[in-house]
Amino acid sequence: MAEVKENKNTYPPEPITVTKASLPEFGEYEELIKKLWENRWLTNMGMYHEELKKRLRDYLKVGGAELFVNGHMALEMAVQAFGLSGEVITTPFTFASTTHAIVRNGLKPVFCDIREDDCTIDAEMIEGLITEDTCAIIPVHVYGNICEYEKIDEIAKSHGLKVIYDAAHAFGETVGDMGVGNLGDASMFSFHATKVFNTIEGGAVTWRKDPEGELESKLYKLKNFGITGKEAVEYVGGNAKMNEFCAAMGLCNLRHVDRWMEERKRVFDRYRKNLGRVNGIRFLEPREDQKLNFAYMPVVFDGEIFDRDDVYERLLERDILSRKYFYPCANAYDCYRDFYDAKDTPVALNISKNILTLPIYPELPDESVDLICEIITG
Ligand SMILES: *Cc1c(COP(=O)(O)O)cnc(C)c1O
Numbered sequence: 001m002a003e004v005k006e007n008k009n010t011y012p013p014e015p016i017t018v019t020k021a022s023l024p025e026f027g028e029y030e031e032l033i034k035k036l037w038e039n040r041w042l043t044n045m046g047m048y049h050e051e052l053k054k055r056l057r058d059y060l061k062v063g064g065a066e067l068f069v070n071g072h073m074a075l076e077m078a079v080q081a082f083g084l085s086g087e088v089i090t091t092p093f094t095f096a097s098t099t100h101a102i103v104r105n106g107l108k109p110v111f112c113d114i115r116e117d118d119c120t121i122d123a124e125m126i127e128g129l130i131t132e133d134t135c136a137i138i139p140v141h142v143y144g145n146i147c148e149y150e151k152i153d154e155i156a157k158s159h160g161l162k163v164i165y166d167a168a169h170a171f172g173e174t175v176g177d178m179g180v181g182n183l184g185d186a187s188m189f190s191f192h193a194t195k196v197f198n199t200i201e202g203g204a205v206t207w208r209k210d211p212e213g214e215l216e217s218k219l220y221k222l223k224n225f226g227i228t229g230k231e232a233v234e235y236v237g238g239n240a241k242m243n244e245f246c247a248a249m250g251l252c253n254l255r256h257v258d259r260w261m262e263e264r265k266r267v268f269d270r271y272r273k274n275l276g277r278v279n280g281i282r283f284l285e286p287r288e289d290q291k292l293n294f295a296y297m298p299v300v301f302d303g304e305i306f307d308r309d310d311v312y313e314r315l316l317e318r319d320i321l322s323r324k325y326f327y328p329c330a331n332a333y334d335c336y337r338d339f340y341d342a343k344d345t346p347v348a349l350n351i352s353k354n355i356l357t358l359p360i361y362p363e364l365p366d367e368s369v370d371l372i373c374e375i376i377t378g
Contacts (some may be wrong), residue, residue, distance in 0.1 A: 015319040016368055020361040021193040022260050024252035032248040041244065044224070048247035052199070055254055059172070060189070061179030062206040066219040067247070071168045071190025071203030073240035075101040077222045078186045078205045079136075081215060082162050086133035089161075091121040092329040092340075093348040094140045097190075098166045099330040102138060110134070111331045113345040117285045119143065119298070119355075122347070123151035130155075136162040141170040141180060142326075143296040143357075145286040149175075149183045156184075164188070167206075171197045172261060175290045181206035186215065191250060196264070196295045197257045199250035202242050263362035264294035270366055271297055271358060274373035280305025281376075296325070297360040300351060308354045311376055318375055325357040 023029075036042060049067060057065045068074035079088075079101055088102045092111040102109045110129050115122045121139040137156055139147045147165070156163045163184030167173075171189055173180040181187040191202035210216055218235070221228055226237030275281050280302040286292050301308045308324070315322050329352045331340035342349045358372060 015321065016359045016364070016372070017321045018323045018325075018357060018359050019194050020363065021198060022196075022253060022256070022362060024249075024256060028252045028255075029249060032251060033245060036244055036248070043241055043243035045241065046244045046247070048244045048251060049242055052242075052247040052250045052254075055251065056204060057206075059254060060181045060206055061174065061177075062181040062187075063208040064210050064216050065181070065204050065206045066216055066223070067242040068203040068205065068223055069240045069242055069246075070201045071188055071192060072097040072101060073223070073238070074190075074203035074205045075164070075166060075188040076104055077219055077238070077240060078164050078188055079105045079107070079138075080222060081205075081218045082136070082164070082185065084135040084162065086135040087131060088136045088138055089121075089126055089129050089134060090138040091140050091142070091348070092331040092342070092345050093119055093326055093352065094142060094166065094330060095168070095326065096330065096333070097168070098138060098140055099333075099336065107135070108133075109330070109336075111340060111345050111348075114142075114348045114351070115148075116347055116351070118145040118287070119284055119348075119351060120145050120147040121152075123148040123155065126152065126155050127159075130159055130161075134159065134161060136164060138164050138166060140166040140168075141173070143284060143286075143298050144169045144173055144293050145284060146170065146173060146175050146180055146290045147183075153184070168192075168195070168203075169295050170293065171195060171295070172257065172293050173291050175287065179206075180290075182208035191246075196261065196293050197250075197253055199242065199246040199253070202246050202250060260362040261293050264360055266366075267360050267362075267364050267369055268294045268297060270369045271299075271360075271373065274370065275299065275376065278377055294360065297358040298325070298355055299358060301354050301356070303354050306376075308356055312356060314375055314378075315372065318371075320359065320372055320375065322359065323357045324352075325355070327352045327355070 087108045093114045165187040167187040168190035170180045186207045189204045191199040222237040223240035226235030228234040282300040332342040
């Protein structure tokens with residue numbers, strides 16, 4: 001017997017994914033990579049690598065930048081560059097990369113709870129977690145919501161701690177007039193295909209001040225096996241260089257990223273207009289003095305009028321993929337749960353069970369946003 005299919009004539013004709021990689025016109029990319037067939041310089045800090053590094057330093061309004069093969073290795077090597085040992089205070093409400101970068105450097109993560117209204121680390125709770133072994137704080141500008149950096153700075157200064165921001169979500173953001181990548185001792189950006197700005201895979205470490213060029217030089221060496229001269233290997237580095245094909249993609253995408261962020265804002269505003277007054281649905285509140293990049297569309301359900309998992313399933317039935325981002329929290333992962341209790345960070349635990357990120361990307365039409373909102377509200 002033929003399966004009776006539901007009428008699929010309703011919009012959308014294709015599945016809607018939570019994100020869609022942004023690309024330049026093919027010809028634009030072709031033009032740049034053609035040169036690579038001429039000069040055969042494919043990786044190891046070639047001309048596109050050097051040009052992208054310069055352009056990103058300007059675009060991000062930072063003191064300096066070093067490029068990497070991906071955001072995760074950028075973070076691992078930023079942590080390594082500071083020669084830390086002991087405990088690192090961080091947030092459990094993040095992507096696996098943040099916690100892993102700490103552990104893979106032989107350091108111990110200490111989880112601090114987050115703020116209800118923007119999901120960033122709760123700076124008020126950091127001091128209570130500091131011990132004589134604490135060496136650093138690694139906060140996350142989660143969903144592009146910039147942390148309470150003034151308070152974090154003050155705590156770090158008074159206790160002699162390093163601050164490294166996971167700014168993977170915060171590409172192109174500013175607070176006041178300052179590029180977000182100037183905060184703390186260093187910041188990591190991700191240029192993964194799913195991020196606002198991509199180099200296919202890629203990442204960077206940025207900083208405000210590096211007067212002797214020490215940090216830049218160390219990061220440059222770490223990503224190239226710790227090699228310091230023709231016959232010298234000074235550091236236990238790895239291989240984390242950005243290749244020329246990725247750098248070329250970055251140069252193309254950088255031409256378009258402002259327009260992409262404007263389109264994302266259109267989508268973001270439409271969600272807020274449609275769902276802003278619905279009981280049982282809450283939006284996060286970024287700082288008022290920041291520019292947001294509209295990378296994500298997180299919504300928090302109350303668990304009574306709306307059940308997160310139920311909304312997720314109802315969207316899925318209509319071929320719309322949202323994401324339980326972030327669920328579970330890092331302190332509940334299989335690889336960490338034996339050492340932590342997620343109940344110690346109750347706000348993060350609760351939000352992880354009630355948050356959903358909805359589809360957002362520059363080409364998402366208003367009609368699709370409206371449909372998603374209708375399905376959510378039923
Ligand atoms: C994407 C992401 C990373 C890792 O970046 P990759 O470029 O994928 O290695 C780290 N932290 C957060 C919060 C991220 O979203």
